[in-house]
Amino acid sequence: MASIRRRKRARGDVWLVDYRDAAGARQRLTASTKEAAENLLAEKIRERQHPGLLSPDRDITLGEYKDRWLTMIKSEIKPRTLKGYKQLLALHIVPVFSRVRLRDVSRTMIKRFLVTKREAGLGKNSVRLIRATLSVMLSDAADDGILLANPALNLGRRQRGRPDKLSGADRIRAIRPMSQAELGKFLSAAQTHTPLYAPLFLLLAHAGLRPGEAFALQWADLDFTNRRIRVERTWSVGRVETPKTGTGRTVDMSEHLMHGLRRLRVTRQKEKLKRRWTDLPPWVFCTDVGTPLDESRVRKNFAEALRKAELTGFRVYDLRHTFASLLLSQGAPITYVASQLGHSKPTTTLQWYAHWIDGGRERFVDGLAGPTARKAKRVGHQLGTKRESGTSRVPEVPDRVGGPSRTRTLDPLIKSQLLYQLS
Numbered sequence: 001m002a003s004i005r006r007r008k009r010a011r012g013d014v015w016l017v018d019y020r021d022a023a024g025a026r027q028r029l030t031a032s033t034k035e036a037a038e039n040l041l042a043e044k045i046r047e048r049q050h051p052g053l054l055s056p057d058r059d060i061t062l063g064e065y066k067d068r069w070l071t072m073i074k075s076e077i078k079p080r081t082l083k084g085y086k087q088l089l090a091l092h093i094v095p096v097f098s099r100v101r102l103r104d105v106s107r108t109m110i111k112r113f114l115v116t117k118r119e120a121g122l123g124k125n126s127v128r129l130i131r132a133t134l135s136v137m138l139s140d141a142a143d144d145g146i147l148l149a150n151p152a153l154n155l156g157r158r159q160r161g162r163p164d165k166l167s168g169a170d171r172i173r174a175i176r177p178m179s180q181a182e183l184g185k186f187l188s189a190a191q192t193h194t195p196l197y198a199p200l201f202l203l204l205a206h207a208g209l210r211p212g213e214a215f216a217l218q219w220a221d222l223d224f225t226n227r228r229i230r231v232e233r234t235w236s237v238g239r240v241e242t243p244k245t246g247t248g249r250t251v252d253m254s255e256h257l258m259h260g261l262r263r264l265r266v267t268r269q270k271e272k273l274k275r276r277w278t279d280l281p282p283w284v285f286c287t288d289v290g291t292p293l294d295e296s297r298v299r300k301n302f303a304e305a306l307r308k309a310e311l312t313g314f315r316v317y318d319l320r321h322t323f324a325s326l327l328l329s330q331g332a333p334i335t336y337v338a339s340q341l342g343h344s345k346p347t348t349t350l351q352w353y354a355h356w357i358d359g360g361r362e363r364f365v366d367g368l369a370g371p372t373a374r375k376a377k378r379v380g381h382q383l384g385t386k387r388e389s390g391t392s393r394v395p396e397v398p399d400r401v402g403g404p405s406r407t408r409t410l411d412p413l414i415k416s417q418l419l420y421q422l423s
Contacts, residue, residue: 002045004037017041035106043103043148058146062105063098065146069137079237088133092117102141107151110134114155131155175352176318177325178205182311189309190301197301199264200285200293201319206257208323208340211316212236213243215292217284222261227253231342235292249342324349328357 002019007030014030015037021027021044029044031037066089074082096113097105110131117127135152142150178186183205190198203214207229215235222229232248233240243249253261264284272280281290302316320341327337334357338349 002041004034004041006034017044019044033108035108036104039103039106039148058103059101060146061098062100062102063094065102065141066094066137069140072140078241079239083237084129085133085136088130089137092130093134102138102146103148105138105151107155110152110155175321175325175355176314177322178311178314178318180326182309183322183326185309186305186311186314190305193308194301194305197298197305199260200298201302201305202257202260204316204319205322206254207251208320209251210234210244210320210342211295211298212241213342215283215285215295216240218282219265219280219284220282222253222284224253224258224262227255227258229253243342245342245344249339251340321353324353328353 002017005016005018007014007016012032014032015034017029017031017037017040019027019041027044029040031040070082070086070089073085077085097109100109114127114131117130118124122130131152135150135155138147138150138152141147187198187202187205190201194201200214203209203217204211209217209229209231212234213231216233217229217231221232229251230248231243231251234243235241261284268280271277275288277290283290283292285293287293299316306312306314324337324341327340328334334346334349337353338346341349343349
């Protein structure tokens with residue numbers, strides 16, 4: 001029967017793994033920690049039960065497997081995602097785990113690694129991306145039979161303060177929208193100082209498109225009659241891809257945006273004649289040679305417009321955040337904003353933009369019902385009519401009708417005046 005025992009030694013204690021292999025022969029192995037011993041025993045048990053499942057190159061290091069993995073997933077993911085994986089591996093993961101065998105990577109090692117990255121000054125979102133990249137690669141290694149299981153899967157799910165956990169406050173800090181006044185200053189500065197890019201900035205702020213979706217926008221996607229924009233593609237690392245959610249969507253076009261895009265189309269028609277183009281370039285926003293815009297040029301012109309508007313701390317993507325936050329602060333339904341942004345679920349929108357939902361909540365409690373009023377008996381007048389108050393369907397309930405003499409007049413002064421007139 002397999003067992004794990006602690007063995008004391010002069011140079012340090014070790015953990016002894018005692019088991020029988022597939023042939024029934026007794027084997028004893030040592031490990032430096034209890035966790036490593038448990039992983040080793042689980043591995044040997046699986047080898048005994050399913051000897052054909054494990055890969056023959058189980059001693060491969062993470063650095064060696066990394067190159068194979070990137071080649072394998074290259075055709076399955078978007079270029080921008082692949083580029084992000086390569087950067088995170090080269091900068092953070094490979095320098096630490098390059099010579100470590102994949103099957104020796106443990107949850108404890110990964111936890112310590114992430115804590116070290118957080119202590120080095122990396123933000124929680126950066127640490128989250130590092131962990132996600134490592135987890136995806138280790139999951140594929142498990143599918144290849146190199147690992148028994150992914151040690152980074154669900155890492156820290158019971159640990160409230162794990163290094164990569166984003167709190168609500170962290171999400172709010174990650175979003176930096178402009179106010180109405182700031183947006184107006186920025187768009188005016190862009191129109192004056194970066195006129196070639198001003199229509200793009202207007203679209204990002206008034207339609208909430210992701211920058212890549214705006215770069216891939218074509219004239220056929222614009223419906224000026226119904227003021228609609230069809231988002232069907234995105235421009236990513238030099239090629240056309242499907243949108244982030246995998247499906248297209250239709251968004252509304254504001255009046256300002258409609259007029260701005262119509263003026264841009266007229267400008268394109270003039271350029272066509274001037275440059276003697278055979279056809280108008282299909283891209284709404286394009287370079288002088290009719291190709292989609294370069295992202296670095298857009299960032300430079302955005303920074304220039306910000307400087308002229310005397311604003312700092314914003315990114316191009318923040319125009320999308322501005323669109324969502326301003327709509328929600330004006331009372332737009334969360335479902336409408338979610339559909340405009342292309343979120344598959346309104347809860348995604350709520351998770352990131354709940355802070356900007358209209359804060360005038362105190363008026364909602366005034367709509368709650370109060371105690372139910374008692375039913376009152378209708379009191380007849382002398383002429384047989386029924387008396388009701390001026391309030392609709394709320395009968396008056398007088399304690400007594402008339403004065404001491406049971407007449408209708410309650411005020412003694414009025415009563416005395418009436419008697420005086422009759423005398």
